[in-house]
Amino acid sequence: FCEICLTNNCDGSAGKIATMIALVSSDNERFEVSEEAASQSQTIRNMIEDGCADGGIPLPNVTSSVLAKVLEYCNKHAATTTPDAASTEAVIGSAGTRAVLGPARHGPVVLRAVPCRAAGRRCPEGCRLDEGQDAGADQATFKIENDFRPEDVEKIRKENAWAFEE
């Protein structure tokens, strides 16, 4: 495994020093990542190409704890992203944040949240959320453990019976 180009089949062309990009979380923690890893985000790639990345890219919508998780994912998949990978992912959007649920091929679900509105750029594609599914489907899709006691779930369902009809 080559640490520079982040692949198993390094052809030595990355003999040049990998450019490091600094990402700064909302609580002012700096994370150094390789340009290739950071470029998995279209937004950040645009910023790098436009030369806005000097001095670090501020991500005011992302806390350090989330960013650390994101970068763990990005570093793992920097060299292995293929078009197929995208099709098995669910994309969740939120104001200024784009959360991507990775498929379970690498084990537990890993979330990736990258701000779309850094430097005023808009999210390249629309963000959508799986709507109209019941709680069970949500749990299955996102592999979430239902940590409610049965009586608690019953209470919620009863109080909001109208929402659980059909």
Add this chain to the structure above:
Amino acid sequence: MENLPVEVIGNILSHLGAARDVMVASAVCRKWRDACKRHLRLLSFNSDDFPRDMTTRQLEIVITQTIFQTMGLQCLSIHIDNSHEFSAAPVIAWLMYTRETLRSLSYNVRTLPNVNILEKCGRQKLEVLDLDHNTITGVEPSYQRFTCLKSLSLRHVSISALDLSLLIAACPKLELLALDVLEIVSSDPQSTMELTSHTLKSLFAKSVGVDKIILDADNLEVLHLNALNLDLFELIGKGTLKHLKIDDVSVTHLDIGDSTDHLELVDVSNFTIVWPKFYSMISRASNLRMLRFWGVVFDDEDEIVDSETIAVSFPLLRHLSLSYELRDGLLHYSLQGSSPLENVSVLELGWTVISEHFGPWVFGLLLIRPYEDHLVDLFHSFSARAA
């Protein structure tokens, strides 16, 4: 997913909107429940989400219970079909509960007895207010200031001209104002509406029951008048207007100021144009990109609209749409000079009757400039002007 902060989940679930989906999401796990409870920003109640046979009282209960399961709501939208009329108490409860944090309120239900929404809702943070089927009375600008309000939309609202004027004055950051079917309550037989806002960028006025409108707006960019019957419309400004759209309006005296240099779009339909007067109003709009006269009537039998004049006054014109009753010589073509209207890439022609003037009119326009490279839209318009 287990490592995602609860605030982010709340942020994401805020994009669901529909209250039903939010309640379902809150049953997924403790974290999601907490996210819905403490970090939900947006909640929307729409008739389509509820069974048809739900009574008004049941709706009130459901909305109350759902809103009270949240904290810090920023956007609330309640859109229920006309058959329901809410009672005042629950509506007041919803507004008071969300008062401290609400930034956007959209509410379209009749309330009995009428609730003074302006008084009850939060004013410090509100940026968008969209009211339908409401009566507004007794605006008190001294303590009712909407310091953040950017967008105000009043539809099927009953209000006096004075109260509306006071309300606009109480919104120091207002940018968008939409008045749609306003019943103006007035003791004055000659009712005049005077509105002043130096931050206003866009005004839409449709079916407003007054005789005169005087608008003092230094930064107005978009003016859209629809279905109005006025003696006077006067815009006092600094020539910032970019879009002028007039549809189905009858106004004896229209004044949008002298400096119309920034006009880019003029769209007039179902209107009687006094050409010399109208032309002098827009003649300085050298940046005009689109000119549309659709279903218009030219007042004077002897008027001639000169295409050369149009070409010279509006050299950047890209889109020209014409549909009016054809008369001999109405649009006079001057085929001399070098390629007038050379930037026009969209030409729309409409007609209701094919008379003997039709052929010369159409071909005269087509000959104004060569259109081989561009599409020309010709279509037959059957719509008659509403009486």
